[in-house]
Amino acid sequence: MLGLPETTKACLFDLDGVLTDTAVLHNTAWKTMFDAFLTARGEPPFDPIKDYQQYVDGRKREDGVRTFLASRGISLPEGTPADPPQAETVHGLSARKNVLLLELIARQGVEVFPGSVDYVRAVRAAGLHTAVVSSSANTVQVLQSVGISGLFDARIDGVVARRRRLPGKPEPDTFLAGAAALDVPAGFCAVFEDALAGVEAGRAGRFGTVVGVDRLQDGVHGPALKAHGADLVVGDLSELLEQLWTFPTRSTPGASGRPPWTWTGSPRPSRSSPCPTGTSECAATWTRGSRTGCPAPI
Ligand SMILES: O=P(O)(O)OC[C@H]1O[C@@H](O)[C@H](O)[C@@H](O)[C@@H]1O
Numbered sequence: 001m002l003g004l005p006e007t008t009k010a011c012l013f014d015l016d017g018v019l020t021d022t023a024v025l026h027n028t029a030w031k032t033m034f035d036a037f038l039t040a041r042g043e044p045p046f047d048p049i050k051d052y053q054q055y056v057d058g059r060k061r062e063d064g065v066r067t068f069l070a071s072r073g074i075s076l077p078e079g080t081p082a083d084p085p086q087a088e089t090v091h092g093l094s095a096r097k098n099v100l101l102l103e104l105i106a107r108q109g110v111e112v113f114p115g116s117v118d119y120v121r122a123v124r125a126a127g128l129h130t131a132v133v134s135s136s137a138n139t140v141q142v143l144q145s146v147g148i149s150g151l152f153d154a155r156i157d158g159v160v161a162r163r164r165r166l167p168g169k170p171e172p173d174t175f176l177a178g179a180a181a182l183d184v185p186a187g188f189c190a191v192f193e194d195a196l197a198g199v200e201a202g203r204a205g206r207f208g209t210v211v212g213v214d215r216l217q218d219g220v221h222g223p224a225l226k227a228h229g230a231d232l233v234v235g236d237l238s239e240l241l242e243q244l245w246t247f248p249t250r251s252t253p254g255a256s257g258r259p260p261w262t263w264t265g266s267p268r269p270s271r272s273s274p275c276p277t278g279t280s281e282c283a284a285t286w287t288r289g290s291r292t293g294c295p296a297p298i
Pocket residue numbers: 015016023026027056057058059060061064098101134135136137138139158195
């Protein structure tokens with residue numbers, strides 16, 4: 001069910017790029033901030049694909065600054081969290097990026113991915129627990145702005161991680177804290193992540209399933225998510241809902257109240273996993289309304 005193993009008891013969702021369309025806002029804020037900094041030093045600009053994915057995406061704000069600067073062989077003083085945006089320190093650059101991000105959020109607004117909201121609702125309807133596990137210290141504001149805070153039983157975000165001194169992704173600690181908050185062992189949890197650092201954290205924490213979410217669909221990011229720890233990769237969580245299949249009986253209703261599939265021909269395929277339809281095992285002809293074909297994506 002839900003495209004997850006039957007043993008799954010809880011789902012841990014990353015925020016930016018998984019639930020909300022905010023990864024692009026973060027990326028823009030990072031590029032604007034780093035480009036101004038790099039240009040002043042005569043350095044090549046920030047690459048919004050390679051640099052973002054490898055050094056920044058999914059990491060806590062200050063970790064993103066440190067990891068990217070290290071990749072360019074640049075070192076800055078740490079400073080303190082009280083540093084203003086003008087400070088030439090790790091915390092100062094972090095503050096600059098946050099000012100830009102908040103401007104972008106205010107100007108452009110935040111959108112949810114409807115397929116993700118449908119999926120979270122389906123997960124909860126199936127009795128599974130849910131948590132949002134994000135590196136972002138702006139998680140509360142983003143969730144509230146789109147009205148989905150109530151869909152999660154627990155939240156481990158950048159603010160919580162800072163307070164509890166949890167190492168950020170790619171370390172597994174924030175996801176493990178999410179699982180602990182739901183009182184579900186990691187092996188019974190599914191992690192949903194769009195960032196390389198995030199799927200790495202999922203693998204490092206030995207979670208039951210790590211679902212990579214490939215919003216780029218460029219033929220590169222999906223395989224990279226797999227290489228970094230995703231067990232499966234989807235373009236949108238709605239794809240998992242579509243795989244919410246069982247071999248229907250003649251009276252089994254389709255998902256979302258659609259008419260049931262019926263079959264003709266024989267033999268009717270037996271239940272098995274993975275779905276045998278579309279393989280030589282399936283000799284039945286399945287129809288629903290005017291549609292004939294595989295019942296898996298019901
Ligand atoms: O700056 P914030 O809102 O605390 O977010 C920290 C990080 O949160 C992650 O979710 C994003 O993938 C990163 O791009 C971002 O830098």
